Amino acid sequence: MKVAIMQPYFVPYIGYFQLIAAVDLFVLHDRVKYVKKGWINRNRILQDGSDAVISLPISHDSDTLDIRDRRVAPDFDRDRLLNRVREAYRKAPCFQQTMPLVESIVRHEDADLFQYLRHGVSCVCEHLGISTPIVPASTIAIDHSLRAQDKVIALAKAAGADTYVNAIRGMELYSAESFREAGLRLRFLRSRPFEYPQFGKPFVPWLSIVDVLMFNPVAAIREQLTTGYELIVNE
Numbered sequence: 614m615k616v617a618i619m620q621p622y623f624v625p626y627i628g629y630f631q632l633i634a635a636v637d638l639f640v641l642h643d644r645v646k647y648v649k650k651g652w653i654n655r656n657r658i659l660q661d662g663s664d665a666v667i668s669l670p671i672s673h674d675s676d677t678l679d680i681r682d683r684r685v686a687p688d689f690d691r692d693r694l695l696n697r698v699r700e701a702y703r704k705a706p707c708f709q710q711t712m713p714l715v716e717s718i719v720r721h722e723d724a725d726l727f728q729y730l731r732h733g734v735s736c737v738c739e740h741l742g743i744s745t746p747i748v749p750a751s752t753i754a755i756d757h758s759l760r761a762q763d764k765v766i767a768l769a770k771a772a773g774a775d776t777y778v779n780a781i782r783g784m785e786l787y788s789a790e791s792f793r794e795a796g797l798r799l800r801f802l803r804s805r806p807f808e809y810p811q812f813g814k815p816f817v818p819w820l821s822i823v824d825v826l827m828f829n830p831v832a833a834i835r836e837q838l839t840t841g842y843e844l845i846v847n848e
Contacts, residue, residue, distance in 0.1 A: 615800075616640060616774035618750065618765055620648075621680065621730035623669045624656050624718065624737070624821045627837060628780060628804040633734075634743045634838040635802055636778050640768055641734070643681035643727045643749045644757050647671070653680065654726070656821040660701045662814040667694060667821075671726060681751065683726040691719050698823065704812070705827035714740050715823055737822055741834060762787055766795045778802055784847050801845040807837055 615636040621643075622629065633639045647653060654669040670686035698715055702708050718733040727749070735747060751757065755767040765787070769777045777792060781803040792799040808816050809828050817824075825834060 614638065614772075614774050615776045615778050616769050616772050617778045618642065618768055619780070620645060620653060621727060621734060622652055622656070623654050623667075623730060624715075624733055624823050625652075626656075626819050627807060627822055627825050627834070628802065628819075628842070629734075630737060630741060630743060630822060631804055631838055631842045632778065632780055632802050633738060633745050633747070634741075635842070635844070636745060638772055638774070639745050639747045640750050640753065640772060641727075641731055641747060644679050644751050647676070647678060647680050647683045647726070649676055653730070656823075657819075658698060658701055658821055659811055659817055659824050660697075662812070662817075664817050664820060665701075667697065669726075669729070680730075681725070681727040681749075685724045685726055685729050687724070695719050702823075702827040707827050707830060710831070711823070711826040714826065737826075740826075741831060741838065743838065762791060766792065766797065769797055770795060776800060778844065781845065784845075789847055799847065801847060802842050803845050804842045807841055 616638045617632050617636045618640040621641050654671055655666055657664040658667055670689050672684040672686050674683060695716060699712065714736060718736050721729055721732045723729050723732065750768055753768055753771050755771050759767050774797060776798040778800045781801045784801050787799060789799045811817060811828060
């Protein structure tokens with residue numbers, strides 16, 4: 614059984630969804646600290662031929678709080694964000710099919726940051742036909758005071774995994790030997806380059822899944838979910 618464990622992100626890049634599709638269970642961290650100025654509540658879209666950051670505003674609160682204890686700002690102007698996405702992509706070939714999805718994500722009314730992000734990830738998965746179960750880490754019975762690699766190993770074992778799969782950027786974080794000692798195989802997902810036309814201008818890679826959806830039919834994206842990556846062994 615393959616398991617992946619990741620923080621939730623706001624409309625993340627295609628590799629995140631390749632990871633979800635590659636495993637049998639996807640665990641979303643809700644009992645880890647919210648990282649200020651990280652990518653939990655931010656992403657990038659294409660605007661006037663270059664990348665531009667979009668943000669989900671968060672209520673001011675203690676930096677010691679977990680993701681599940683943070684809140685979406687009450688003054689979050691959803692219409693303003695949607696108008697920005699609409700203007701950026703209104704001439705994209707798949708705009709009509711994609712914009713309703715973006716609206717359903719952005720207009721979600723749950724002020725709980727974790728639930729808001731989980732909803733967005735789940736909406737994209739449903740749109741792309743990804744059926745992998747997604748569960749919060751807090752629903753898995755482990756010692757949640759564990760940190761870093763120890764917590765990942767405990768979560769994976771408690772979930773019944775024999776293989777733990779992580780995004781390629783995690784190669785420097787985890788020890789294959791430690792996972793072997795715990796009875797787990799360790800694999801890393803590396804996305805292959807996926808280039809497509811973006812209004813006839815130089816391609817800007819690794820933007821939000823919103824960009825991928827605006828320029829590519831769902832069938833083409835589904836193919837990338839299964840063939841557009843490789844699993845790496847780092848011994």
